[in-house]
Amino acid sequence: MIRSATPADVPVIHALIRELAEYEKAPQEARATEEQLREALFGERPAAFAHIAVDEGTGESVGFALWFLNFSTWRGVHGIYLEDLYVRPSARGGGHGRALLTELARICAQRGYERLEWSVLDWNRPAIGFYEALGARPQDEWTVYRLTDGALAELAGSAH
Numbered sequence: 277m278i279r280s281a282t283p284a285d286v287p288v289i290h291a292l293i294r295e296l297a298e299y300e301k302a303p304q305e306a307r308a309t310e311e312q313l314r315e316a317l318f319g320e321r322p323a324a325f326a327h328i329a330v331d332e333g334t335g336e337s338v339g340f341a342l343w344f345l346n347f348s349t350w351r352g353v354h355g356i357y358l359e360d361l362y363v364r365p366s367a368r369g370g371g372h373g374r375a376l377l378t379e380l381a382r383i384c385a386q387r388g389y390e391r392l393e394w395s396v397l398d399w400n401r402p403a404i405g406f407y408e409a410l411g412a413r414p415q416d417e418w419t420v421y422r423l424t425d426g427a428l429a430e431l432a433g434s435a436h
Contacts, residue, residue, distance in 0.1 A: 278372075278379045281326035281340070286314045288337045289326055296362040300397060327379055329363060329372035339363035341376040348391060355391030356380050377410060395420060 281289060290310045297306035316324045329339035339362055346357040358380060363372045377392075384392050393415075396403050404414075423431060 277330045277332050278327050278375045279330065281317060281328050283314060283318045285326070285328055285337065286310050286317070288328070289313055289317075289340055289342070292337075292340050292362050292364070293342075293360065295364065296360055299362070300400075324359065327376055329367070329376055331367060331370070331372075338367035338370075339372045339376060341380060343380060345389075346391070346393070351390045353388055353390050355389045355393060356384055358392065358394035361394065373406060374410070 287310060290308070290313055293306055293308060293313075294303070297303045316322065317326055324342055324344045326340055326342045328337050329341075330336065331338045340360070341358060342360045343356050343358045345354045347354050358377075361373060361376060363370075363376075380392055383389070396407065
């Protein structure tokens with residue numbers, strides 16, 4: 277079962293993010309607090325949205341998708357950028373990841389969004405195989421760039 281996240285889900289979303297960071301071998305990078313997540317997801321002007329995968333047998337939250345809107349200047353419409361998709365290892369193979377992506381695809385279709393995009397680590401072959409089996413294709417001609425921490429502060433400080 278897939279459902280929209282509620283404020284009561286913030287602690288489990290936070291825990292799942294920590295699990296994802298461990299899986300991606302970068303636990304030190306996951307610095308978001310529950311308070312930050314609560315504000316981003318349920319504050320006055322939500323910047324992100326989340327869905328929860330619930331095991332129908334146990335009622336346990338076993339995965340999540342956290343996403344936000346992007347915009348294509350070429351297509352002239354919004355799309356969804358999937359920031360995180362994670363299903364606990366014990367629940368993998370149960371259709372939860374596919375169900376989460378199906379819900380996001382349904383939202384895209386319902387709202388007239390023309391893209392559902394995300395990034396995957398090059399070494400995560402199981403995820404890549406799963407995504408490609410759904411019909412997703414890598415965007416090999418694009419390279420992601422990122423400014424953070426000192427480099428971001430330095431560039432911001434150079435503004436006139």
